Amino acid sequence: MHGRTIPWRVETRTKASTAFAMIAALIVVAGIIAPIYLQRSTLQDLFFILTMLVLAQSWNLLAGYAGLVSVGQQAFVGLGAYAMFAGVVLLKLDPMVSILLGGVAAAALAIPAGFFAFRLQGAYFAIGTWVVAEIVRLVVAQWKTLGGGTGTSLPGAATRAMFGTDIVQRLLGIRPAQAVDVICYWLALLLAVATIFTVYRLLRSRHGLALASVRDNQEAARAIGVDARRLKAMVYLTSAFLTGLVGALIYVQKARISPDAAFSVIDWTAYVIFIVVIGGIGTIEGPIVGVLIFFALQKLLADFGSLYLLALGLIGIVIMLFAPQGLWGLFASRTGIQLLPVRRLLRGGPLDN
């Protein structure tokens, strides 16, 4: 007996993802109005979580989807932050415009850096990116007008005059410094949502399909006309731009910069790698889970200083050895639930009822 035949179609949506999309929309709305009902310290925690999430998503895009393991993300965080400082201090631009400048500067760095690092294969690419970060750090430390090796501070008047602070001040009835925190938080939320959306869209596009094919079999992908090098360069550039933007944003809020802090491999790459590895590399949900666990661990163990990092390193090693797909990967493979699915499913036809 032949039933009604539904035409074949390729889909990525699942029931869980449709439900999640609605919950996610509610979470975002709750996030937007959070400054009304949350304290300043909680907002600062959320700012930290959101900015780390953006860093984790961009590193995951590189390592988890394009196979480009970068240990030099601090180059883009640091350069983005320094470009923002240059915009505010030297060019007298609005901090918000300067954040964009930070993203553009990081993307501009990615062109020569990529040209250089892409000459190194696989594992050597990792150390190559690290060398790039060291070079940028050493060069920036020579920039005397921005404090050289000891660093400098952002003039308080400039951040308090940032676009939107007076409106937020009047709207929420708060002091200027608090208004700056609220705006930074909103920008972090916007950037986190935009990053997840960008990564999701990219992976569902034909470029994402091409990326997956390169990851699974580079020769076969090339044989059907996928230009792996161009794809990887595009991913590298996107990741650099996002990382530069968030680096600049982090330093608007910190308001104090030095080369050693802005180009710290621990803060901007090691933490990020652990977040992605613990949460689940190669998934969009993984970094979200990872950043929440990372934040909880930090709240619990941060007083222990180097022991905390030691524990984090051990957890990362154990997960990589025994559950390389991370906590989210374990959960997804047991339950089959995917909240942000990018895998294409063939639906319809005579088999589908």
Place this chain on the structure above:
Amino acid sequence: MSWADTILQGVLLGGLYALFAAGLSLVFGIMRLVNLAHGDLIVLAAYLILVLVSGLGLHPFLAVLIAMPLMFGVGWLLQSYVLNRTLGPDILPPLLVTFGLSVVLQNGLLQAYSADSRRIPAGSLETASVAIGPFNVGVMPMLTFASAVAVILILNRVLYGTELGRAFRATSDDATTAGLMGIRPNRTFAVATGIAMAIVAIAAVFLGTRANFDPTIGPARLIYAFEAVIMGGLGSLWGTLAGGVVLGVAQTVGGAINPEWQILAGHIAFVLVLLARPRGFFPRAVD
């Protein structure tokens, strides 16, 4: 200080970088594994030697003879129980596990020995120098360079003249076929990493007697080692020495012009070499 003298100091410094790099080069050559904790393992060995020197009152060169088998054991265990599990077509697991190990080692050492900088005392050897022609050359830098040459001579002899070396090369070419011929790849890998760590102990004694060290300097040593390997060309140990010399000379010349440019000059030399000769001076390996 004349330019010729500066360059000579740079050449001798290159010996130290070649010692940093020889173990990295060996391990990569045999199992295509890049150990991101290599620099931190050098620092670990330096602390081990420091403990032997200050605890037992041994001379550093005697202490290194004890440290070498101990570090061989560390490498053997590390490879057998951790790194062998990560080997495969995917490059992510070894990179991320060794990166985690780097963070663990740094913070373990910080916890045990604090962030204070230390130095391995070497008595009168520290300042001893001999006059060679118009130059005054330090005894320690000369010993460093001579050790690097000796290590490379012995390694090449082992690789191309012994049964162990044949097993190394066979496993490197095709681990599965080597396995069919009665070689156990995992055990071969463990021995290779053990040897690399014994070389790391030699590098550590010269690192620790030459200058101050603290638990956080490992990553920079990894980068120098890596630059020497890449500039020299993958698979060539003499190339690694040449790469180390180029790096050392670039650093001392840069430092002579402006002390702040010392490290930067080394990195820039590396980038220039890589742009001009993407596969290094003496490339041998195909990948």
